[in-house]
Amino acid sequence: MFSSSTYQNRRTQLKHEITHGVIVLLGNIENPINFEHNTYPFRQDSSFLYYFGIQAPYIAGLIDIDENREIIFGDELDMDALVWTGRQETLKDKSLKAGVSETLPFKELENYLQKAKFNNRPIHFLPPYQSYNKILLSRLLDRHLDELLPSEKLIKAVVKQRSIKEPQEIEQIEEALRVSTEMHLLAMKIAKPGMKEYELVNAIQKYAADQNFTFAYPPIVTVHGEILHNQFRENSFKNGDLVLNDSGAETPMGYAGDLTRTFPVSATFTDRQKDLYNVVLKSFTDARDMMKSGVNFKDIHLKAAKTLVEGLTAVGLMKGNAEDAVANHAHTMFFQCGLGHMMGLDVHDMEDLGEQYVGYTEAEPKDKNTFGLKSLRLGKELEAGFVLTVEPGIYIIPDLIDMWKAEKKNQEFINYDLLEDYRNFSGIRIEDNFLIEENGFRLLGPELVKTVDEIEEIRKQSLS
Ligand code: GLY
Ligand code: MN
Ligand code: MN
Numbered sequence: 001m002f003s004s005s006t007y008q009n010r011r012t013q014l015k016h017e018i019t020h021g022v023i024v025l026l027g028n029i030e031n032p033i034n035f036e037h038n039t040y041p042f043r044q045d046s047s048f049l050y051y052f053g054i055q056a057p058y059i060a061g062l063i064d065i066d067e068n069r070e071i072i073f074g075d076e077l078d079m080d081a082l083v084w085t086g087r088q089e090t091l092k093d094k095s096l097k098a099g100v101s102e103t104l105p106f107k108e109l110e111n112y113l114q115k116a117k118f119n120n121r122p123i124h125f126l127p128p129y130q131s132y133n134k135i136l137l138s139r140l141l142d143r144h145l146d147e148l149l150p151s152e153k154l155i156k157a158v159v160k161q162r163s164i165k166e167p168q169e170i171e172q173i174e175e176a177l178r179v180s181t182e183m184h185l186l187a188m189k190i191a192k193p194g195m196k197e198y199e200l201v202n203a204i205q206k207y208a209a210d211q212n213f214t215f216a217y218p219p220i221v222t223v224h225g226e227i228l229h230n231q232f233r234e235n236s237f238k239n240g241d242l243v244l245n246d247s248g249a250e251t252p253m254g255y256a257g258d259l260t261r262t263f264p265v266s267a268t269f270t271d272r273q274k275d276l277y278n279v280v281l282k283s284f285t286d287a288r289d290m291m292k293s294g295v296n297f298k299d300i301h302l303k304a305a306k307t308l309v310e311g312l313t314a315v316g317l318m319k320g321n322a323e324d325a326v327a328n329h330a331h332t333m334f335f336q337c338g339l340g341h342m343m344g345l346d347v348h349d350m351e352d353l354g355e356q357y358v359g360y361t362e363a364e365p366k367d368k369n370t371f372g373l374k375s376l377r378l379g380k381e382l383e384a385g386f387v388l389t390v391e392p393g394i395y396i397i398p399d400l401i402d403m404w405k406a407e408k409k410n411q412e413f414i415n416y417d418l419l420e421d422y423r424n425f426s427g428i429r430i431e432d433n434f435l436i437e438e439n440g441f442r443l444l445g446p447e448l449v450k451t452v453d454e455i456e457e458i459r460k461q462s463l464s
Contacts, residue, residue, distance in 0.1 A: 177445020
């Protein structure tokens with residue numbers, strides 16, 4: 001945990017923003033896999049972690065602004081629980097570390113909220129995503145599940161606060177990236193023909209676990225990099241394949257890293273692979289170099305798309321004017337997703353609070369309909385203190401080729417004849433994480449090899 005004053009200061013700032021009523025932040029529960037006592041690994045809710053820092057299930061934090069009280073609701077272990085789990089730090093002591101001196105049994109939360117409701121005081125809560133917490137809130141607030149109305153004021157205040165990272169949070173993210181970088185180097189060193197994708201995942205998971213880190217998200221380690229969030233891991237690596245490794249570690253305190261590298265199973269890239277890799281790399285560096293406070297990330301996304309189009313045109317896969325191609329969304333044949341997203345306690349930071357609130361403004365809302373832009377999670381002006389990913393890619397998706405070709409879609413910009421020849425190419429992504437500064441950006445974590453030469457150097461050594 002950070003110091004107790006960290007959590008106290010964060011709550012004080014939140015109280016100033018909300019001004020009136022009761023804020024209730026539910027912690028997460030241990031979700032059952034196949035029966036109640038066989039559970040998925042516990043992961044605390046990130047907003048709860050931000051304001052209270054306590055890593056325990058079945059607790060809630062309450063901030064009563066009007067009565068100036070802060071309370072952790074939860075139950076100390078009774079003798080039955082002690083028999084099974086052993087003695088642990090008490091909830092009282094954990095709460096003191098979060099700067100909260102008052103704890104009450106969990107069942108008291110219902111009375112507290114009923115009373116606040118009776119007195120017509122606003123009860124602010126965030127959008128619940130765990131089913132248990134949805135049902136709990138429905139019961140606590142005596143509202144049908146479909147009528148739970150999260151507090152927009154609270155969402156906006158939390159997003160405002162969590163978006164600007166404190167120096168100690170940057171240190172955590174850099175810790176996550178230190179381990180993430182080492183995971184990537186390890187993967188590049190040990191991958192060899194005949195190995196299964198899941199063997200590589202297991203090796204990097206062990207590397208992280210040996211330092212008490214977990215994965216920040218299910219890794220994408222695949223020879224089918226064109227499948228954006230591929231979770232199938234049973235393919236074998238063959239000479240000539242590209243391995244796309246999108247994996248990141250999470251620190252014990254919950255901060256994420258999110259890196260992607262793409263490397264050949266063979267010692268070297270083929271000419272085709274090298275050409276498209278360098279197109280993605282140029283798009284990456286062009287986008288990265290635009291970043292500073294005040295620049296709109298949607299413009300950076302569109303610049304990355306334009307650079308991709310120019311590179312794909314040089315290779316012969318696209319044609320025509322690059323700006324017109326991007327304006328017509330023709331690049332989404334190759335780049336179907338967004339350039340990046342905020343990152344912090346969540347790999348897609350605060351996505352549970354709503355992309356519109358995290359990545360957009362009321363003046364420029366998210367485009368929810370246009371293929372490509374609807375997957376851009378961040379489309380607003382950058383501010384110093386934001387942490388985000390930059391992750392352009394080229395993904396050649398056979399089904400998409402067939403669909404667009406049949407519709408003759410964007411045929412003035414896409415060379416479908418040559419594209420047929422690339423239909424089994426797979427995908428390439430390059431992803432790093434950055435801190436936005438007033439006049440630029442800072443790469444977070446150690447530099448991880450990125451050029452064709454650097455990657456081939458490692459592959460040659462490991463296969464020799
Ligand atoms: N790791 C998922 C992503 O890059 O968004
Ligand atoms: Mn990623
Ligand atoms: Mn990412």
